[in-house]
Amino acid sequence: MSGLIEAREIALSFGETPALRGASARIEAGEIVAVTGPSGSGKSTLLHCLAGILAPDSGEVWFGDTRVDTLREAARSALRRDRFGFVFQFGQLVPELTAEENVALPLLLGGTRREAALRHARVLFDRLDLGGLERRRSGELSGGQAQRVALARGLVGEPAVIFADEPTGALDSLAGEQVMDLLVEAARERGTTVVLVTHEPRVAAFAGREIILRDGKVTSPVPDRVPS
């Protein structure tokens, strides 16, 4: 039986350099999973393939009953926008927009009216300890605040899955812990699945289990438990 997200023997090379060499992984709905492994082991590439950002050269990627890797780009883009949320290492906020506009962005792109989108976004500001920062632009936020805004943007569309690529990589320990605390708390409250790429054991320890990559292959066993 399939999990919520599944990679089956996926391979992907960048030019002559193989990044993934037959990687398989299965993630159940509601799980918080850390993708770990040494630098260059293919962690981020696996996350990008699972999230439909990259299409593998071979193998299959599934999200529920949808085969993701064979979707046309427009359909993959819609899937990412409607079902997935993203948090990257450097927040990647749009500098011209205020914090609340940044958070509302996925809703605005999905066609929600501006007022409704901003109203929805503001709810997350208190939840993520960002009250009072709604009108600031990214240049006026600390690293930890900017990353919490990015987390709010990842959560605002109530996605089925949050993909987080080194979400604490640019933060000091305390700010990083706060982002992880909030991410895990929000995910547990909502039953959101989280796929987290990290090279830091302390961050990986927030997840329920690890998917360990070495040289483009998953070395941790694929769990064979059937979802209840």
Added chain:
Amino acid sequence: MSVPLTLLGLLDREPSHGYDLKRDYDTFFGRGKPLPYGQVYATLGRLARDGKVVISEIAPGSGPDRKQYVITDQGATEVHAWLDTAVEPEPHLQTVLFAKVVLALMTGRPAERYLETQRQLHMQRMRELTEVRRTGPLVDALLADHSLFHLEADLRWIELTGKRLDALAEQVRRPS
């Protein structure tokens, strides 16, 4: 954890009865290993014998809890010196794991597997401590943080050793 110095530190705060000292020790330092009353009073007895505490009053009745203990200048000097001295940096990785790795390489056994098994156990412990840190009071969270950083250091050693097993094997195997 030095029980005598910790009790002295608690007495440096204020004179206390043995019962109060035990309660505070268990709350802040016990971490699931409460200090037996016998050890509390035996330690206080030794501190009194050595002139580091004195008994200031004995309430009517019987039993050790009638006594209130007060730190002396000598005791205070000792506890202040202890607090001012940095803790000796200790190698926290179990030497037994290092011994296993070397012995495994010497005898052609799977050293990688020992390291991986240890890594998984460390990660499991880190998950448990992370949950304590997330949900527990600040005292527990800070102690969990301390353990987490040490476990993380062990994991770095495990990772690095894993990459150097071939070189280590060459050094520890006898030439045939």
